[in-house]
Amino acid sequence: MTVPMEDVWAAAELVAFGLRSGARPTDGNAYGLLLERYRTSTAFRDAVDTVAGGLGLVVLGAPPRSGLVLTTQPGSVFAVRMADLRGGNLSADDKLIAGLVVLGIAAYAFPHDADLDAAEVKIVEVAAIDRFIRDAVDRLPEEDAYRRAADVYRRTAAFKPKDRQPGPARGCTQFAVLEVLGWLVERGAARQMPQMGPASYQLTDRFRLLVADMAGGEALESMRAVRAVRAEAPAAATEGA
Incomplete structure (x- = not known):
């Protein structure tokens, strides 16, 4: 199944929010809306996980208070040491x-x-x-x-x-x-x-x-x-x- 480009863009946007340590999701902001979509839509969750994987990242979870929690795969450019x-x-x-x-x-x-x-x-x-x-x-x-x-x-x-x-x-x-x-x-x-x-x-x-x-x-x-x-x-x- 082909994923619409707007969904790929939204998935990448959510991953970007997850990489920003100061970003906080709320009920009304863009981060909160994308996070809720990740939590409720299997297709969107798969798109986000795929985008993250392509960047050398793994999604550990998506708690409402903290947002998308990411860790890095070995060799990822996003690795924090x-x-x-x-x-x-x-x-x-x-x-x-x-x-x-x-x-x-x-x-x-x-x-x-x-x-x-x-x-x-x-x-x-x-x-x-x-x-x-x-x-x-x-x-x-x-x-x-x-x-x-x-x-x-x-x-x-x-x-x-x-x-x-x-x-x-x-x-x-x-x-x-x-x-x-x-x-x-x-x-x-x-x-x-x-x-x-x-x-x-x-x-x-x-x-x-x-x-x-x-x-x-x-x-x-x-x-x-x-x-x-x-x-x-x-x-x-x-x-x-």
Whole structure:
């Protein structure tokens, strides 16, 4: 069956919206209308998936609040790398810490498989993420990259104050957590929550679907297991009281 050119154009437009981290669908705007069409029309959904596939992209989902969630196939020109942080000006140790922070945020927010299917709002805070990663690094698998990342994280100071300004300074792990969360904000995977504190962030459905896509990796699953035990411990203590 031949797909009308106007449908191909609309499919490409929706993919373009999905690639813009700042685009938000609403009931009345063009993005919201195209997203609703994707969710309700099989033919249009197939057209969008085909256009995305031709660009080296895969559609992970289309939640109403976050919009079209895309991930990249290997070699895609749209691939987002941790090396893109700080304009690519990261040292080898910085890259290891940043990668560990992404895993830590994912494990902290989504310790159970059921969490990856729920649209529950997840709020994270910089110092809490940093403490969790420090607790969890000893459980990482004994592969060179993971072990080295854990060693670098452990020997890096948790907090260094800025001169005459609030917040952590560059060169500590809390700054790395803050930097990664800012990177996620730029990609529509998180939002700042200043009303809950300057270091608090809400993770979006976009991040949840991306975590679901990368779940199964040994390092991530090791950290999720630690978080699951920590989350269940207070409930167990309450029951035994």
